Amino acid sequence: MKRYNDNESLEVPPATQEELHEEMKLERREKYPAYILMIVSLLLSVTLSIRFYTNLVNTLENGSDSHQLVLGEEKKSKELNTQYQPIRKIAYLSDQNIRTYDLDSSEDLSLTNDRGEYTAIAWRNKDEVSIAKTENSRTKVETYNVLEKNLIDNFDSNGQKILSMRWSHDGTQLAVLYVNGSDLILKLKDELTHRDIKTFNFSNKENLELNDSLYVRFSPNDEKLLVQNTLTSNENPSITVLDTNGEVISEIYKSTVFPTFAFFMSNDTIYYKKDDYLYVRSLTTGEETKVNDRIVGAFGFSPSPDKSKIAYWTHDWGSGIPTIWTYEIGTNSISRHKDNVILPSWVDDKSLVAIETKACSQCYRISEFEELGLIKFELNTKTSNSLLERNDISFFSSENF
Numbered sequence: 001m002k003r004y005n006d007n008e009s010l011e012v013p014p015a016t017q018e019e020l021h022e023e024m025k026l027e028r029r030e031k032y033p034a035y036i037l038m039i040v041s042l043l044l045s046v047t048l049s050i051r052f053y054t055n056l057v058n059t060l061e062n063g064s065d066s067h068q069l070v071l072g073e074e075k076k077s078k079e080l081n082t083q084y085q086p087i088r089k090i091a092y093l094s095d096q097n098i099r100t101y102d103l104d105s106s107e108d109l110s111l112t113n114d115r116g117e118y119t120a121i122a123w124r125n126k127d128e129v130s131i132a133k134t135e136n137s138r139t140k141v142e143t144y145n146v147l148e149k150n151l152i153d154n155f156d157s158n159g160q161k162i163l164s165m166r167w168s169h170d171g172t173q174l175a176v177l178y179v180n181g182s183d184l185i186l187k188l189k190d191e192l193t194h195r196d197i198k199t200f201n202f203s204n205k206e207n208l209e210l211n212d213s214l215y216v217r218f219s220p221n222d223e224k225l226l227v228q229n230t231l232t233s234n235e236n237p238s239i240t241v242l243d244t245n246g247e248v249i250s251e252i253y254k255s256t257v258f259p260t261f262a263f264f265m266s267n268d269t270i271y272y273k274k275d276d277y278l279y280v281r282s283l284t285t286g287e288e289t290k291v292n293d294r295i296v297g298a299f300g301f302s303p304s305p306d307k308s309k310i311a312y313w314t315h316d317w318g319s320g321i322p323t324i325w326t327y328e329i330g331t332n333s334i335s336r337h338k339d340n341v342i343l344p345s346w347v348d349d350k351s352l353v354a355i356e357t358k359a360c361s362q363c364y365r366i367s368e369f370e371e372l373g374l375i376k377f378e379l380n381t382k383t384s385n386s387l388l389e390r391n392d393i394s395f396f397s398s399e400n401f
Contacts, residue, residue, distance in 0.1 A: 089146065090353065090374065090387075091121045091129050092396035098131050100146050101374070101388060103347070108388060111144055121397035122165035122174065128152065129397075130174065132162035139178060141165065141189075155194060157187060164215040168222040173244070175216045175225055186216060186227060188244060197246030200229050201236040209365055210299050210315060213260045219267045224249060224283075226270060228262045239272060241283055250283050261301040261312075271310070273301060278310075278327065292332050298325070300342070304349050311344040311352055320361030322369070324354060326379065338377055338384060342369060345398045352377045355393060356386070 090101045096115035101108050112118070112131070119139070120132040130143040130153075139162045143153040159178030166175045176187040176194075184202035187194055208214065212230045219226070227240045238254035239262045252259045252272065259279070262272035268283045271291075278292045278301075297314045304311065310327045324337045324344050341354040343366070356372040363369050373389040374396065 088126060089123075090396055090398050091123065091131075091146075092374070092388075093118050093121070093394040094390050094392050098129075100129070103376070103387070106387075109149075111146065111149060120162045120165045121395070122167050123397060124167045124171050124174075128171075130165060130167070132157070132165055132176075134161055141174070141176065155189065157194075159185065159187075166216050166218060168218045169220065170222055173218075173222065175218065177214070177216045177227065184214075184229060184231075186225070186242075186246070188225075197244070198227070198240070198242060198248075200227065200240070201232045202229065203231045203233060210363075211260055213262075213300075217264060219264045221267045224264075224267065226262055226264060228260065230254065230258055230260050234258075239270070241270065250281065250286065252281070261299065263301060263303055265303060265307055271301065271303070273298060291329075292327065292334075295327070295334075300344065302344060302346060304346050306349045308349070311346065313342050313344060313354075315363070317361060320359040320363065322357060322359070324352065324377065335379075337379060337382065341375065341377070342366070343396075344377075345396075347376065347398070350379050352379070353387065353396075353398060355396070 088103050090103070091111070092099055092101070096118070097113060098111045098118055098121065099108060100111055111129070117134040118131055119134060122130045124130060124143060127147055128143055128145055130141055132139055132141050137160050139157045139159050141155055141157060141162070142151055144150065145152050157176055157178050159180045162176055162178045163184075164177040167173070168175070172190060174189040176189065178185055178187060179202065182202060184200040185196050186198040186200070187196050208231075213228045214231055215228050217226045217228075218224070223243065225242055225244065227242070228238070229240070230238050232238060232254055234254050234256070236254055237251035238258045238260065239252040240248060241250040242248050250270075252262075257275040259272045259274040262270050265271050265280065269280055270283065271278060271280050273279070273295070276294045276296050276298070277290050278295060279288055280291050281288045295312070297317070298312045299315070301310050301312045303309070308329055310329065311324065312327070313322055313324050315322045321339050322342045323339045324341050326335050326337065327333075328335070338354075340358060341356055344352045344354040347353055353374055353376050355369075356375045357369045358372070360369055371391055371393045373391070374387040374393065375384050376387055377384040
């Protein structure tokens with residue numbers, strides 16, 4: 001018998017080739033149903049995919065409970081620091097006690113009753129608020145559940161006086177600016193510890209002048225902190241951006257004309273006022289750009305939740321009239337809204353709350369204006385309504401966490 005290796009070809013007799021050809025045709029006929037079944041399955045799969053996509057698009061456009069269940073948690077985790085809901089409560093200091101006001105129900109309730117020396121307020125979420133209190137030259141922070149009026153957390157700051165506090169957007173970290181001797185210290189508190197992360201040069205003024213500002217803010221993603229401190233000597237930073245370990249990312253120094261009223265516009269950009277102009281700085285490149293014409297005598301800059309506008313107030317030194325304005329980013333248009341109000345704070349993209357006051361040509365500090373109460377102002381309709389008629393509101397904080 002002849003053996004063939006792998007490199008040799010077999011020659012098949014002609015009759016055998018015809019038989020093989022017929023067998024192949026028969027095999028193809030037998031496979032037709034399988035091919036048809038595969039094509040039908042493929043078409044069905046495509047049809048279902050198109051139907052699913054159409055339903056998903058309709059759900060996204062119209063909204064539904066199933067959409068919330070499918071996408072809600074994933075979207076929440078990704079957009080935690082970019083979502084904004086209108087504020088519903090305001091905490092304020094009046095008659096040496098902290099009170100809360102509900103914008104929906106108009107309830108005005110007292111949270112404390114001890115007439116203490118309270119110096120700062122910070123909302124943690126819509127039900128919890130932290131307040132700073134000084135006793136015997138020591139300051140402690142107490143966090144309350146507003147609905148139940150019970151104390152849920154407290155700690156000693158180890159400082160003489162807390163000047164500003166701010167919770168991170170996710171409610172896990174509390175930034176505290178406090179005074180200890182001649183130092184201004186930034187403390188960061190989480191669920192387990194609290195630690196000092198940065199010390200600043202500080203001039204301890206009792207009352208801030210109108211162009212002064214001193215506070216701490218978190219970036220939208222909670223990875224950076226901004227400390228605004230105009231109460232420092234020249235050639236020291238008036239604005240400092242740092243990470244949560246205290247490492248400095250950017251500094252803007254004070255001189256005869258000092259930068260003030262800084263805020264995060266995004267995780268990598270800040271806005272601030274300097275020499276009656278509005279500037280924007282990239283935290284990545286350090287590039288500084290002037291973004292508008294002169295805004296003379298403007299104070300208290302605050303970005304709208306959608307970052308399309310900036311609210312601020314001015315003081316006309318001749319007439320003594322304070323006025324609320326908004327500056328629209330992109331168009332550079334400036335709109336005048338209401339006189340005899342100061343310290344605007346956003347409720348949503350179309351309305352503000354502010355302190356109502358009187359004209360005062362000799363007022364050079366916030367504390368020198370006469371408070372008449374809190375009002376809410378609608379930008380589109382130019383209408384306002386009184387929320388609280390109180391002449392002793394020292395400061396207030398809305399739910400701008």
